[in-house]
Amino acid sequence: MDPVQFSDLLTQTGDEAVGFLTGLLRRWNLYQIGLMLAAFAAARLLGKLASARFRTWVRSKEGWSKLQLRWLLAVEKRMWLVIWALILWGIYLVMQEVTWPSRSYLIRIVAEIASAWVFVSFAVQLVRNPFLRRIVRWSLWIYVTILLLGAQDRTMAVLDTFAVEFGDFRLSLLAILKALVVTALLFSFARIVATQTSSRIKENEDISPSMRVLLVKVLQITLYAAAFFIGLKAVGFDLTGLAVLSGAIGVGLGFGLQKVVSNLVSGVIILLDKSIKPGDVISLGDTFGWINTLGARYASVVTRDGKEYLIPNEDLITGQVVNWSHSNDFVRLDIFFGTSYDNDPHEVRRLAVAAAASVERVLHTHSPVCHIVGFGDSSVDYILRFWITDPTGGLTNIRGNVYLALWDAFKEHGISIPYPQREVRVLDGPALAATPPE
Known part of the structure; x- marks a missing residue:
C-alpha cells in the first residue's frame, strides 16, 4: 500500500471520528445516551426474567423440528436484545411527539441497529454448522452496523488501502x-x-x-x-x-x-461397472455386511453387529469380493448334519426338507433339498440346501433357525444324532501275559 495515501486516509478518518465524538457531548445527545443506557439495563433485567419462563415453556414442547428448536433457542438467548429494541422504539416514538426529531436521532439509529441484530440472529439459524453460524452472525452484525451508521464508503476505502501488488495484479x-x-x-x-x-x-x-x-x-x-x-x-x-x-x-x-488417486479412480470404476452398489451384501475377508454408502475414497460396510468398516475402493477392485446380491437377491445356504445308521435315510431326508421349509425366511419357490454326502465313522452324513432372498437379515440366525427346526423334527420322530463311536477290545489274562514287554 502507498504509505502517504494510507497516512492521509488515517488522518482524515481520525478527524471525522473526533468530530463525531465531540458532537456526542452536546446536551441532548447526552440525554439520548443516558436513555439508551437505562433502556439497556432494563432490557437485561427483563430479559433474564423472561428467559427463565420462556425456557420452561420450550421444554414442555415435544416433536418440534431442529430448525424450530434453534429459532426458539435464538429467541431465548437474544431475549434481552429483542426487549431493548422494543424499548428504544417506544422511547423514539414518544420523543417524536414531545420534542424535536433532531433530539432523538441517536435513539433511532441504535434502535435500527438493535432491530437488525435481532433479524440477523434469527436468519442465521438456517446455517446448520454451529461454528459457521457464529462466523456468519458476527460478520452480518458488523456489516449492518457499518451500513446503518453510513460508514460503508469510508470502511471500503480503508480496506482497499491494505493491498499487495504482483506486477499488474x-x-x-x-x-x-x-x-x-x-x-x-x-x-x-x-x-x-x-x-x-x-x-x-x-x-x-x-x-x-x-x-x-x-x-x-x-x-x-x-x-x-x-x-x-x-x-x-x-x-x-x-x-x-x-x-x-x-x-x-x-x-x-x-x-x-x-x-x-487410486481409490478415487477405483470409486469411479465401481460406480460405472455397477459391480457393487448401495444395499449389496458382500463378504471381503472376514468382513460380512451390506454396503451403506459409496464414497469417493472408501465404501462404508455395516455388519450385523453394528460395526461400520470403511473399506478403500482399491481393495474392492483388486481383492476377491463375494457379492451375495450382485445379479439377484437369491442366496443359497448349506448346512451339514449326520444321523445314526439305524435311521431310514429316506425318512431323514423327508423330515429335513420339511423342517427347513417350515422356517419363515426359507423360500418355497426354491424348495429345500437334502442329499447324502457320505458314510462317516459314526453317522450317515447329509447336506441340506435352502434359499433366501434377504441376506441383509443375517446368515447365522437363519442357519440357527433351520438347525433348531431339524432338532425338533428329529426328536419328534425318533431320529438320533450319534456320538462318535469307538471299539475297545479287552484282552484276557493269558493273552495279556504273553504280550512281550516293551
Whole structure:
C-alpha cells in the first residue's frame, strides 16, 4: 500500500471520528445516551426474567423440528436484545411527539441497529454448522452496523488501502472479503441445488443405485468447482495461471498421493461397472455386511453387529469380493448334519426338507433339498440346501433357525444324532501275559 495515501486516509478518518465524538457531548445527545443506557439495563433485567419462563415453556414442547428448536433457542438467548429494541422504539416514538426529531436521532439509529441484530440472529439459524453460524452472525452484525451508521464508503476505502501488488495484479483486503462473501454465497447456493437435485435423483427408481451415486457426486463436484472458480474470478485472479499450478499438483499426485488417486479412480470404476452398489451384501475377508454408502475414497460396510468398516475402493477392485446380491437377491445356504445308521435315510431326508421349509425366511419357490454326502465313522452324513432372498437379515440366525427346526423334527420322530463311536477290545489274562514287554 502507498504509505502517504494510507497516512492521509488515517488522518482524515481520525478527524471525522473526533468530530463525531465531540458532537456526542452536546446536551441532548447526552440525554439520548443516558436513555439508551437505562433502556439497556432494563432490557437485561427483563430479559433474564423472561428467559427463565420462556425456557420452561420450550421444554414442555415435544416433536418440534431442529430448525424450530434453534429459532426458539435464538429467541431465548437474544431475549434481552429483542426487549431493548422494543424499548428504544417506544422511547423514539414518544420523543417524536414531545420534542424535536433532531433530539432523538441517536435513539433511532441504535434502535435500527438493535432491530437488525435481532433479524440477523434469527436468519442465521438456517446455517446448520454451529461454528459457521457464529462466523456468519458476527460478520452480518458488523456489516449492518457499518451500513446503518453510513460508514460503508469510508470502511471500503480503508480496506482497499491494505493491498499487495504482483506486477499488474493488485490484491487488496477489500477484494479478499468480497471474494469470500461471493464464494460463500455461491457455495451455499450450490449446496442447496445439490441437495435438492440429489434427493430427486435418489428417488428416481429408473436409475440404478450406482448411477445415482455417480450422478450425485459429479453434480456436487461441478457445482462446488464452479463456485470456487467464480469466487477466484471475483478477486480478479487470472485463471490462466492455474495451468502451472495444476501441473505441479499433477506431479505431487503422481508421487505422494498414489493411493488417494487410486481409490478415487477405483470409486469411479465401481460406480460405472455397477459391480457393487448401495444395499449389496458382500463378504471381503472376514468382513460380512451390506454396503451403506459409496464414497469417493472408501465404501462404508455395516455388519450385523453394528460395526461400520470403511473399506478403500482399491481393495474392492483388486481383492476377491463375494457379492451375495450382485445379479439377484437369491442366496443359497448349506448346512451339514449326520444321523445314526439305524435311521431310514429316506425318512431323514423327508423330515429335513420339511423342517427347513417350515422356517419363515426359507423360500418355497426354491424348495429345500437334502442329499447324502457320505458314510462317516459314526453317522450317515447329509447336506441340506435352502434359499433366501434377504441376506441383509443375517446368515447365522437363519442357519440357527433351520438347525433348531431339524432338532425338533428329529426328536419328534425318533431320529438320533450319534456320538462318535469307538471299539475297545479287552484282552484276557493269558493273552495279556504273553504280550512281550516293551
